[in-house]
Amino acid sequence: MPTKRKIINDPVFGFISIPRHILDVLGHPDVQRLTRIRQMGLSNTVYPGAMHTRFLHSIGAMHLMSEAIAQLRQQGVDISTAQSEAARLAILLHDTGHGPFSHVLEHTIVSGITHEEISLLIMQRINEDLGGKISDAIEVFTDHEQPHFLHQLVSSQLDVDRLDYLSRDSFFCGVSEGMVASARIINMLNVVDDNLVVEAKGIYSVEKFLLARRLMYWQVYLHKTSVIAEQMLTLILKRARQLSQNGEGLLCLPPLSFFMENDITGDDFRTNRDVLDAYTAMDDHDVIAAVKTWQYSKDFVLSKLCQDLLNRRFFKVTVLNDGDDMPDGESLTAQYVKSFGISPEEAQYFHGVRTVSTDTYNADDGGIRILMNDGQVRDLADASDMLNHSVLNKHVRKHYAYQLRM
């Protein structure tokens, strides 16, 4: 009797089969850690359903990878079992390098290294633990020695990562407009000269995919409220770090303490195994537990920021477009100095400007290739009669001016 597959129930894609032979990868602590890191950070301050984890996103992306590979094989693309497995593991593990509230950490305690590079370090560690089992997956991830189109499925302007997270985030937020017709797009995939292409009749679906992504950025990911909640968390960690390095003991759990007390560089990550250990010991719970503890700190700035974040008294925000006048910071500083008896430097924690921006499409980064009916391959920006270069390359930027809610 054949071994039964394991099945994971995904509310987005239904039953997802997990082959038995990758259960050890799935059970690795570095993968299980993703069950304790939310995909969308503090977006739940605006969309309270957005509690899903990076673990489930990774499983969903792996499912789409299976679908994409089945489709490409149907098209006659030759993909071996080993290559297929490598591509599935590469996408399963692509997010292991994310820390809790990644964007916040990147502004505070982790610098000089991207989360993709940390993912690679972690994959190498997993590979050691599992006796070299995921070597091919690492090659797909780093785009060496494996078909290029498999890497493009893992990471490009139209990869299964984006196909999963747009639909998944839409689903859990209840924002139907971000839903992406992943089945339809996958059905249009093909490979030409080792590059992933989309057949011409799928061009409307690709345009909608780009628009869905753009909408999700402005309506969800860069929503002023959650961006500003993240800014508060950034300021909390910055203040805690400052206090900590000034020798004021701060109650928090050891791994976070480590990052509060030390200045860690990218090279530290690459060369000092303890750094990676401390990093992967952290998840959302460490950060939230710290904020909850620090709300009782005797430092006014730190306790005020923590209390306001926990009790939903977020900074007041004004949206400014490029070219608008910035708010008068000095008068705010003076006001807070006077109201709270704090120093001007401390008052800086209570106001400021956060700038956000996003691209809809980036042809320089490989772009999206369209396979025309005549067999030619063209960049999407050339092939679309709507989303031409000037539209797609427009770079939009907004400034969120924030200040304490008095």
Add this chain to the structure above:
Amino acid sequence: MPTKRKIINDPVFGFISIPRHILDVLGHPDVQRLTRIRQMGLSNTVYPGAMHTRFLHSIGAMHLMSEAIAQLRQQGVDISTAQSEAARLAILLHDTGHGPFSHVLEHTIVSGITHEEISLLIMQRINEDLGGKISDAIEVFTDHEQPHFLHQLVSSQLDVDRLDYLSRDSFFCGVSEGMVASARIINMLNVVDDNLVVEAKGIYSVEKFLLARRLMYWQVYLHKTSVIAEQMLTLILKRARQLSQNGEGLLCLPPLSFFMENDITGDDFRTNRDVLDAYTAMDDHDVIAAVKTWQYSKDFVLSKLCQDLLNRRFFKVTVLNDGDDMPDGESLTAQYVKSFGISPEEAQYFHGVRTVSTDTYNADDGGIRILMNDGQVRDLADASDMLNHSVLNKHVRKHYAYQLRM
């Protein structure tokens, strides 16, 4: 210009309007705490999408309360604006007494008081903070001085609490079979003699509601894996408490420390404000952060349990039905004593039997009243041609025998 309502995006029910005048209740720390407590505890070990919070459940139940009231008014039932508001607030706040992983806490650190009674204590505290604003809601919750049918909508065999959580838990788990046709059931509601009734033509929907609930219990809430994960957490807290009371310092955050170090009774809750404060200072993050810290404890039992829980090496489980032989505990104890050099008492932490049971329906508890076409009101068990008394009252019990995974 009229004040705009606030809108919450719920992936289950869509846009939910929040009247401006209850925003202060929504922003109260005791309600915001629910954003940090998951509805389904450790069910995410089996259904990884099940990360939704008690906060969103409370919002959803409030939405269904609005729908139910609109329907009853349409039927000619007289419900004043104040009564409507009271009922909405009562259901919004009905779960404030839940702690993190409630079922676990009830087996360890909280005893002699139900979570419903804690909810009442918290509602009274909120009422003080808000100048008596929710007095009527408390009366609906306690079934005093307000129409009885409003209380039944909050708490009965067919209340908006169950209508929401069955659909919501199904949605996030991806178990479509638990979905309940809440709109249809609500459309069949009426009131006779101050009691909630369902019109006869809704009987099939009510039967399906009961079956959906039964299915959700056995397939989801009482799934052996998540029940056993919760059992591990129970044992962890029990061991930590034992160590703590033996004077061995345990690293954890202050509120949980308080409950680890003290034996708290129901009367302590009722009379000592500090107890309630410590209780409401806790949420899921305190518990998970503690487990993460304790995995490095020098106590073998505690660290083993914590590591296994975090890394998904759950106890091995055998399902026994009523009447089956129980496993031989003594030989397991001996085995663990020998393998780990621990005492027989300590070995008890590594095996045992957990019994679970559920009722499909309980006519004694008020039951569900059906309004027959001839105007008579009958209990569901009399009115249904399928779910008669012998079927509905059957009480099913299962035993999960568990032991360490070696």
Add this chain to the structure above:
Amino acid sequence: MPTKRKIINDPVFGFISIPRHILDVLGHPDVQRLTRIRQMGLSNTVYPGAMHTRFLHSIGAMHLMSEAIAQLRQQGVDISTAQSEAARLAILLHDTGHGPFSHVLEHTIVSGITHEEISLLIMQRINEDLGGKISDAIEVFTDHEQPHFLHQLVSSQLDVDRLDYLSRDSFFCGVSEGMVASARIINMLNVVDDNLVVEAKGIYSVEKFLLARRLMYWQVYLHKTSVIAEQMLTLILKRARQLSQNGEGLLCLPPLSFFMENDITGDDFRTNRDVLDAYTAMDDHDVIAAVKTWQYSKDFVLSKLCQDLLNRRFFKVTVLNDGDDMPDGESLTAQYVKSFGISPEEAQYFHGVRTVSTDTYNADDGGIRILMNDGQVRDLADASDMLNHSVLNKHVRKHYAYQLRM
């Protein structure tokens, strides 16, 4: 380059792949006819979304057959490519014998033969047209020379026919309660001794499937309004036939004329190819077009019935349970004779009683087999702790007394 599959977009199950080599079966006029026959007859009088065709149902059932076969193979059941193809074609063609508004026709113009037998005659005709291509499919359909469990997938108490139509009809009616977790049930299928079985842990899903079916019968298929609309159509055809055989020329299209003018028996179907040709020349449009034409008939009874059906002035209905008194038909007859100057025989067309009934489950008909955890196979009624024999075998009957809406 491999031939691309054809894909059908199904709003219920998404993309459904159609293998190229069955396109000739799909294009056969006897299959294309199903695109012009609605699945639910006159149910759209109550559920206006219920316009879907028997064609799409057949495609959906074929899709579920593919899923079931993949699952059984995963379980280690040996199914050859030819057997798989035969089973898929058998379910694709199982409904070809349905006429327009089948239930109506069975009460009027077709007698002495079931629609299943007509399906077989049609499959034999298709087989001739396609050079014997579907011989194996016919054997699966008739349960000869092919694995019995394949026939059970086509036709039994838990077949892919029911799995499809319950979900599909629910979907198009907007009655979410009829939705069946087909993916979950299919995932629990296995084969023991050439019989289809469901694994024990799927028992809750099977119970819910039976309840969903029961609910759909009483809430949708046997809804008094659509049953009575069908009764009106039955009476229209009966009257038209009577007039026709009395030599009064009736304007309608040739195939329907044929059945109006002749008394056709089951044997005629079996032996006279012209009868089958006339039968398969008819679809919904012939019947509706006839009713529209006959509303201008000079026969009062016929024109009145047609006008009332078309303009939604359905008979008034009273629901009677077994044992209730039947209405006084004679006084109604007298009233209509007086009001309209018609004969007592003609007045019979304007009132009467229509009896409907359904079984939830029928163990005699093969039942549903449950594979217990200990390897034994038991009938569902023995295995379920809720749906025992006395509950499942209860046979419910209702009487709809109807009369002209004056």
Add this chain to the structure above:
Amino acid sequence: MPTKRKIINDPVFGFISIPRHILDVLGHPDVQRLTRIRQMGLSNTVYPGAMHTRFLHSIGAMHLMSEAIAQLRQQGVDISTAQSEAARLAILLHDTGHGPFSHVLEHTIVSGITHEEISLLIMQRINEDLGGKISDAIEVFTDHEQPHFLHQLVSSQLDVDRLDYLSRDSFFCGVSEGMVASARIINMLNVVDDNLVVEAKGIYSVEKFLLARRLMYWQVYLHKTSVIAEQMLTLILKRARQLSQNGEGLLCLPPLSFFMENDITGDDFRTNRDVLDAYTAMDDHDVIAAVKTWQYSKDFVLSKLCQDLLNRRFFKVTVLNDGDDMPDGESLTAQYVKSFGISPEEAQYFHGVRTVSTDTYNADDGGIRILMNDGQVRDLADASDMLNHSVLNKHVRKHYAYQLRM
């Protein structure tokens, strides 16, 4: 006891309440006729789920009108009960002028009048039948004497008609990409200077709405297969008409006969009640029944076209873009003359070019007004940073060259 509302179950929007006092409008034969006219004509040749009716679309659009009015009142816009009722009836009746397969009829038997104008004639007839009850609705429809923004909700670049049909057609086709976030868009509506506006933060949703519409046009409404199936039906009616006017008796039902035998102008519609009667006597069944009958015509051209349409042997299609060479019609004509022994004129029925085109947006037609955060109102094309004038105004045209499938 208050009269209970009637409820229609819509699979797209759920339960829709129908106020009792418009039941007579709903029951009028001109509205009931819409239950026999499919919304999407022959699109079911590509999307087999697309069987829904204009009736259900009208109900859905009425539901969205109610939602829009509730939202505008919430915004402080003053709308009386009578105005609300008028707007709801106007949208309920806006499609009554559609014939079966409207686009086909507009190319053949109806000329010199739009379906909107026919809707108005029919609404005036309903108004007479119901004693002036829908006079206000007619004013909203014709944009006289009623608030202009109500007319815009009925008919503009962003009306409830489009909001309903895009979501509904997507739903029934299973093309999720056409789904429109109608609830979100409606939540952003407001009125400035008697014009409907969308608040600035809704701009991404409006962009997605336009893209969804564009996608639905190219992927669904103008899909080459269904367009060509409609072209075949157009040619069938044209040929039948030619034969009929040549005195060759054609078997079909009286209303269609009337249009086959006579040349009807717009003025005939406006002045001759019989014309309108004949028109509204027709629905999908008349046309399909005729095609089924004519497949046995002794005229080769007519019978060939009918058989091929019914049995899914549609013309072969080549898509040509603007500027491509047109196919060589003369050689095709010669080929058919030779193969079938028909005249060159008759051979014209078997090949040709059908041109299709659509606008994404038309600012000249009133456009979509955006209410900026500073209170200014700007045209969408000015307000959007993506969909600027050059993009939005691009007019795309395709040519479908077709020929008989040999």
